[in-house]
Amino acid sequence: MLSRTADSLYWLGRYMERAGNTARALQVALREAGMGGGRPAQGQGQGWRPLLLTSGDIGLLQGFGAAPDAAQIIQHLVMDRANNSSIQSCIEASRQNARQVRTALTVDMWESVNDTWGQMRRMENAMPNADDLPGFLDWVKRQTILFNGAYDDTMLRDEAWRFVRLGTMLERADNTARVLHAHAAALSIMGPGTAEDYLNWQAILRSFTALRAYQWVYHGRIEPRRIAELLILRGELPRSMIACHARIEGMLDEIATAHGGRRGECHRRAGEIHARLRFGRVEDIFTEGLEVFLNEMMARNIDLGGQIADFYLNN
Amino acid sequence: MAEPIKAFDEMGEPQAARAAYAEIARWLAATPIAQLERKRQEAELLFRRIGVTFAVYGEGGDPERLIPFDIIPRILAWQEWEHLSRGLTQRVRALNMFLADVYGPGEILKAGRIPEALILQNEAYRPEMRGITPPGGIYVHIAGIDVVRTDAAQFHVLEDNCRTPSGVSYMLEGREAMLRLFPGLCAAHRIAPVSHYPSDLLETLMSVAPPACRGLPRVVLLTPGAFNSAYYEHCFLADEMGVEVVEGQDLFVEDRVVYMRTTAGPQRVDVIYRRIDDDYLDPAVFRADSMLGVRGLMEAYRAGNVALANAPGGGIADDKAVYPYVPEMVRFYLGEEPILANVPTYLCERPDDCAYVLEHLHELVVKLTKGSGGYGMLVGPHSTAEQRADFAARIRANPADYIAQPTLALSTVPTFTGSGPAPRHVDLRPFVLSGAETRIVPGGLTRVALREGSLVVNSSQGGGTKDTWVLASDAPC
Incomplete structure (x- = not known):
């Protein structure tokens, strides 16, 4: 197999997984934030700290100042094109890699990536509002599970x-x-x-x-x-x-x-x-x-x- | 205002259709327009789903544009095809011998049969190819020869494409579509098959592997990438042949041997079916800014470690200013009379020709010698006085850049329009494969000018395609 083809397939796998992982991490953080009172540090954004450390973006934390705004952090993890690990960037990168090797993919696999990308694109960079965010994250997680299933089920x-x-x-x-x-x-x-x-x-x-x-x-x-x-x-x-x-x-x-x-x-x-x-x-x-x-x-x-x-x- | 051009219709009058079209005439008469329209839509859907697309340069717009496919086939009787195929074989043999000659001893120039300056000072001539002998002496492994018809017996070659001719995927997909859309109509004819083209192509490519190659030659298709207008065709052909589609970055040269980067480590490459232009092949030899090619490729080629199909430098054989001399090549190298005629051509760099052209612009077709794809041409009878004045000025400024030909009444074939079948002008591009032997699958790509009266069939200028049926007689096909 051409190295370039292998490279695209490998990064397709990595980026789809990463999209799901970012969604999972955010889901848990939102849940914690929603629990409120039990966690005094939260209001000041401290509750989000582990999330940023996870996405390897400690620099950002400093860029946002002492008390990063929760909304800023969420935006950074969901829709920020400058962040390679944001959900949007991951889905873009997955689709780009998939397109490079379209003929090496099964139809089901391609459709799961392409549909995810298509729906994401229809959002036109607009963040889901706070109440829709959990549903959106659930959708991202489901799409990555669908992708994993599609390739596990259909690929030679x-x-x-x-x-x-x-x-x-x-x-x-x-x-x-x-x-x-x-x-x-x-x-x-x-x-x-x-x-x-x-x-x-x-x-x-x-x-x-x-x-x-x-x-x-x-x-x-x-x-x-x-x-x-x-x-x-x-x-x-x-x-x-x-x-x-x-x-x-x-x-x-x-x-x-x-x-x-x-x-x-x-x-x-x-x-x-x-x-x-x-x-x-x-x-x-x-x-x-x-x-x-x-x-x-x-x-x-x-x-x-x-x-x-x-x-x-x-x- | 376009004057209607009296043209030979290949079907003939509906009541008195020519023999090869008898069944088609019956079918057209019996099928309601609404049903044909449904089939046309079905065909479009089919092509859209397969993803057969062709991006058009300089148009912006939809990069995944479809070339319209016309559902009424174009038919050639077996005898007509035999005649054509003999003529094509002869012509491509002569073109290959011409290339071996002008990059070698130069006999035809010494004999004064073609002006030396026309060849040696031509931009399409590649001095880098001097002294290189490709395996088997073949330069043009895949030729797309554009043929037009002006009456029942007369075929003319309009253009030889010796570089990287495209369109064969339309020929193959067009046939598949027809078999699905009209199984009954197909069954009522004995259509010579074309689907073995990819295996013929692979065998041709393997047959020209360089002497250094041991064992089964490894063939790859070199594409400029996904943004090229013919990328679909590149993937399609590679898939059908079972070879890799590679980009320049996938190949590298070490010790004058070409390798491709694979997960199993570097793999030696023996034959490259390249679909990128000479200019971009090797930044060390041709354009230094090329990102598409492979550094050192020409050195490997010169060392006989890799074959390139088509060979670089083939452009000198299909140059529009060299075209008038092709019949001379046939006589010179083969000692035969050309079976297929050329279209009379005026070279504007000859003062007499130029004067004639300037006086007769309204009846001539003027082309750029360097142009292709129907860009930069003037169709005299369909032009305005303003356009003619513009061209006259351009010709006077750079006569050597222009040739002119009489406006041929290209034959017409019934073509489905919204209001039913109507005659439209067509040409034909058969694909001639030259390797250990010469092969041509029966037929080729028929291109059709969809606009009423238009003579320009190029897909970049609103042309469409048709399936081409060669009716098999008793002769094996």
Whole structure:
């Protein structure tokens, strides 16, 4: 397959996933904001801080001054073309990549991307009003799930499929690490925590649609270490870091096998990350420090993305 | 005001249709206009859905414009086609020999059969090609020869397209559309198939792989990209052949070998069916600002490590000022009389011709020697005094830039208009493939001037297309 084609497929996967992740993060933040009184820091925009950290945009926080306006932040995450990770930018980029490789996509896949883009375009840069925002975010999330289903259901299991999947999984792994990192302080609290902490922990789980999953796995009160364990080390949760990295390694393996075993540094590094998670223990992570661990994982993800690009996408 | 031009109608009078059109005449007489209109809409929907589009340069507007497709087929009897196909084969052989000659020994120039200056000082002549012998001596692997008809027996070649002729996807999609829209009508004829064109093309391209190529040659189609007007055709042909559509950025040259960047690492490329112009092929040799080409490509070509189809420099063979000499090429290289006639052509750079042209502008068609696509031309009988004065001034200023030809009464074929079938002027572009052997799928692209009385069939000037049926006789097709 042409590297340029693989590149477009990979970024199609990444950007669709990113659109969904941004929507999820906003949904949770809105919910928290709506809970009001329990969280004193909110009115001043402090409640939005983790959200910005998640989208990697600390510079923006400074640009907005000491107390960024909630509406400004939401606009930045939903409709800001200058922000590569805003929902609008992600959908634009997905569609552009899909168009580049139109013939490599199935009709269902193309339609899910193109319809999403078309509906987004009809909004003409206008922000949904506050009451419509939750519905809009739900729609974005549903569209990304539809896209994931469309390609999982209809694509031939060939190289094209593997590169889309690789993009989805690396983006998802990275997002999980970033969200956890943004909440590292809340997750490092020892002891039972306050009612507010509890709300916070619930919010973290909710952004991964993992609140129920937590109950099924642990059958008990929410504890920060278990949250970390679930989202980092438990393979049965599809958005956990280990689940994503298992698939990344698997995809890279399959691609290598299809090319007669041709491997590069990206294969070694993907295996290394996966091994680290497979044999890791949550106690050790906390001994080392959760934030330190997550920082390292984020750096490794960026590095892995670069290695994949070097070996397959722009060689 | 356009004077109606008396033209040969290929169907003939409805009551006395020519034999090849007998069935079509019956069908047209029996089918209500409303039903034809429904079919026309269906055809448009079909083309829209497949996405067969053609962007027109300089028009702005809808970049995903459809070329109108006319639902009434154009028909050629087998004998007519045989005659044409022999003439086309002869002509393309001569054109290839001419190119090998002018980039090699230059015999035809030494013999004084074509003025040397006309060739060597022509912008279309590429000195970079001197001393390069493409595999098999073939320069023009894909030729689109524009043919017009003026009466039952007379075909003329209007133009040779030896660079990157397009339109073959319309020929193929047009046939598919007809088979879906009118299965009964198709079945009532024995239509020679065209759908094997992509495999013929692939075999042609593989047959000219350079000697350095080991094993099955890897063929790619080089496109300028998604914004090119013929991008649809590029993807369509590549898909049908099962080869990659690449852009310049997907290829690179190392040690005079061309590679494409793939997920399996660099893959050697043997044959490039390029759909970008010479000027943009290689910034190291031609236009330095080209972003579309591949640096070092010409060196790889010169080293015999890659084949280019068509070969660079073919433009000298289809130059409008060289065109009048093609019959001479046939005589010189093949020792045969041309089977297909040229249209008489006046070269304005010859003083006598120029004087004649200026006096007869109202009855001539004037063309830019460098123009294509129907841009920058004057159709005398349809022109205003003002337009003629404008052209006269331009010709006087740069005579060498202009040629003129008598206004031919191009044949007409019934074409569906809102108010029923009516005669419209047509031409024909058959596609001639030259490799280890010469192949032409029966027929080609019929272009039709949809405006009443118009003689300009170019899609950029409001032309449409028709399916072209060559009726198979007992002869195998």
